[in-house]
Amino acid sequence: MWGDPNAVALTHLGLHTLQHRGQEGAGIVGFDGHTLRRHRGFGLVSQVFADPADLTALTGSAALGHVRYATAGGKVLENVQPLLFRFSDGPVALAHNGNLTNAVSLRAELEANGAIFQSTSDTECLMHLIRRSHAGDFTAQLKAALNQVHGGFAFALLTPSGLYAAVDPHGFRPLVIGTLASGGVVVASETAALTAVGATLTHELAPGELAVITDAGIAVSAYTTQTELAICSMEYIYFARPDSVIHGVNIHQARVRMGERLAAEQPAAGDIVVGVPNSSLSAAMGYARASGIPYEMGLVKSQYVARTFIQPTQDLRERSVRLKLSAISSVVARKRVILVDDSLVRGTTAIQLVRLLKDAGAAAVHLRIASPPLRFPCFYGIDIQTTAELMAANHTVADMKELLGVASLAFLSTAGLEQAVGLTTTAPHGGLCVAYFTGEYPTPLDDYEVAYRAELATLHPDVNVHA
Numbered sequence: 003m004w005g006d007p008n009a010v011a012l013t014h015l016g017l018h019t020l021q022h023r024g025q026e027g028a029g030i031v032g033f034d035g036h037t038l039r040r041h042r043g044f045g046l047v048s049q050v051f052a053d054p055a056d057l058t059a060l061t062g063s064a065a066l067g068h069v070r071y072a073t074a075g076g077k078v079l080e081n082v083q084p085l086l087f088r089f090s091d092g093p094v095a096l097a098h099n100g101n102l103t104n105a106v107s108l109r110a111e112l113e114a115n116g117a118i119f120q121s122t123s124d125t126e127c128l129m130h131l132i133r134r135s136h137a138g139d140f141t142a143q144l145k146a147a148l149n150q151v152h153g154g155f156a157f158a159l160l161t162p163s164g165l166y167a168a169v170d171p172h173g174f175r176p177l178v179i180g181t182l183a184s185g186g187v188v189v190a191s192e193t194a195a196l197t198a199v200g201a202t203l204t205h206e207l208a209p210g211e212l213a214v215i216t217d218a219g220i221a222v223s224a225y226t227t228q229t230e231l232a233i234c235s236m237e238y239i240y241f242a243r244p245d246s247v248i249h250g251v252n253i254h255q256a257r258v259r260m261g262e263r264l265a266a267e268q269p270a271a272g273d274i275v276v277g278v279p280n281s282s283l284s285a286a287m288g289y290a291r292a293s294g295i296p297y298e299m300g301l302v303k304s305q306y307v308a309r310t311f312i313q314p315t316q317d318l319r320e321r322s323v324r325l326k327l328s329a330i331s332s333v334v335a336r337k338r339v340i341l342v343d344d345s346l347v348r349g350t351t352a353i354q355l356v357r358l359l360k361d362a363g364a365a366a367v368h369l370r371i372a373s374p375p376l377r378f379p380c381f382y383g384i385d386i387q388t389t390a391e392l393m394a395a396n397h398t399v400a401d402m403k404e405l406l407g408v409a410s411l412a413f414l415s416t417a418g419l420e421q422a423v424g425l426t427t428t429a430p431h432g433g434l435c436v437a438y439f440t441g442e443y444p445t446p447l448d449d450y451e452v453a454y455r456a457e458l459a460t461l462h463p464d465v466n467v468h469a
């Protein structure tokens with residue numbers, strides 16, 4: 003946030019609104035008119051700022067906040083963002099959503115030339131590249147650095163003179179700009195955060211764009227012309243909040259269309275449709291509407307347990323699913339349940355839910371997934387970087403049906419997904435990145451290439467068209 007007397011408090015509010023995007027750590031940097039001050043820690047925003055004094059210590063008219071969902075580098079405080087650098091000519095804070103594919107090789111090269119890294123985060127590379135640039139001013143140095151990092155990124159940087167926001171050449175990760183009645187400017191991953199702070203959407207960063215926000219206003223330019231939209235389809239399927247809008251498409255309505263489409267592509271003989279709280283509820287609603295089969299609340303979610311898929315370890319993910327979901331026996335007993343989830347990745351949720359529904363007396367479970375089988379890793383910002391952890395990469399759909407113990411199992415097609423999102427663009431796959439479904443990556447994989455190819459060769463030939 004730039005140019006609002008309540009920048010720190012509003013950033014805190016905005017971070018709460020983006021909590022679903024990262025639960026491992028959070029931090030805020032405030033600009034008090036002289037220098038940048040930071041508070042950060044592990045856990046949820048409410049835990050990191052449990053003591054209100056930590057927030058009030060950060061005053062100022064500009065602020066930068068982050069919630070971490072780790073994709074690279076371990077659980078150490080140094081990796082919790084915003085990263086903050088105190089240079090001889092002034093401080094710079096940096097926040098990143100996404101994952102850089104060439105961070106390991108960049109770091110090796112930078113260290114060979116004398117760079118001393120403070121963290122093990124991929125994000126830090128950007129700052130070293132900025133400092134090593136001989137370009138004229140900070141904006142030009144940043145543009146030079148943005149052209150050297152590869153992969154998925156939405157970056158925000160804060161200095162005493164401005165706020166900078168940039169997205170990668172494929173726009174893998176979303177980033178929007180809004181304005182406040184006070185004249186302040188807000189940059190956020192999702193429009194839901196703009197709404198929360200009372201800002202109006204004024205611009206959505208296009209692939210390869212850099213926005214420079216200063217007291218003089220907002221200047222948007224391109225740092226590269228080699229661009230092609232491939233926004234992460236999992237943003238529409240799972241990550242983003244239902245009330246957010248990405249590239250003109252509301253997330254809830256896109257999910258409803260995924261569910262409607264799934265009902266048309268993969269009908270099931272069931273008595274009730276049940277969604278998996280939270281993120282599949284929209285798709286389940288769409289499935290019920292299109293099939294004419296009644297929607298029922300067969301599962302309840304504890305409001306005190308957060309998202310499971312973005313937890314950092316399998317043990318935590320399994321424990322949270324158990325704590326989080328329970329079945330309403332009187333709803334599902336003796337019913338043929340059509341269970342709709344938005345995605346099946348490691349299978350953690352589905353394995354436990356099918357058991358839960360059967361224990362509650364369901365006569366049969368027909369599992370319908372409102373996205374295609376996820377068979378390939380993501381290197382642009384989802385923490386699934388090996389095929390070993392992906393259920394559909396290691397088993398055919400028929401095998402998965404047996405493993406899960408369901409009466410039937412079916413997925414949405416990639417074409418169906420692309421149409422359900424329905425972006426207006428001529429870019430491949432309707433402007434979406436569908437690499438984890440098809441194995442077609444929009445960029446070279448850089449540091450991940452060798453290990454990825456080696457892993458592919460070991461996969462079951464029936465499930466992997468690229469092996």
Ligand SMILES: O=P(O)(O)OC[C@H]1O[C@H](OP(=O)(O)OP(=O)(O)O)[C@H](O)[C@@H]1O
Pocket residue numbers: 240278279280281282308309310311312343344345346347348349350351352
């Ligand atoms: O196959 P898996 O590896 O289990 O991953 C997929 C599941 O994880 C996500 O839910 P999550 O609990 O993270 O969040 P939600 O409450 O927003 O649905 C997603 O909505 C699926 O339910």
Ligand SMILES: NC(=O)CC[C@H](N)C(=O)O
Pocket residue numbers: 024069070071072073074075081098099100101102123124125383
């Ligand atoms: N979305 C994120 O929070 C990831 C940022 C960075 N890649 C990290 O692992 O810390």
Ligand SMILES: [Mg+2]
Pocket residue numbers: 278279280281282344351
């Ligand atoms: Mg879920």
